[in-house]
Amino acid sequence: MQDEHKQRLFTLIGGIPAGKVAAYGQLADLAGLPRQARAVGRLLKELPKSSTLPWYRVVNSQGKISFPYGSQKYTEQKTRLQMEGVIFIKDKINMRVYQWA
DNA sequence: AAGGTGACTCTGC
């Protein structure tokens, strides 16, 4: 994937307001990368632990966290979102309510 | 170098 797209993705993700979330595919589309949701996942995977990017505000299109249920990462992401007011019902977010843009 | 994998997603049954 080109640096240009990476930049656009970083900007987009950094622009997601607290209490809101975006799906991988949605971000890919907005960055000009249709059908490349996986590319967004790959990008986030390489983020340094020190990154300030709100990576936890990115969930899958079903409103669920894309980490194994109960894993450390899963719990961290869910906790962070809950701290911003996002409500989980059956481990799922109502995208109609929290989806950004 | 061929084949498996995965922070995905949509369609269809």
Place this chain on the structure above:
DNA sequence: CGCAGAGCCACCT
């Protein structure tokens, strides 16, 4: 709600 199939594609084996 769940599972299968297909598209997608950079990375690992």
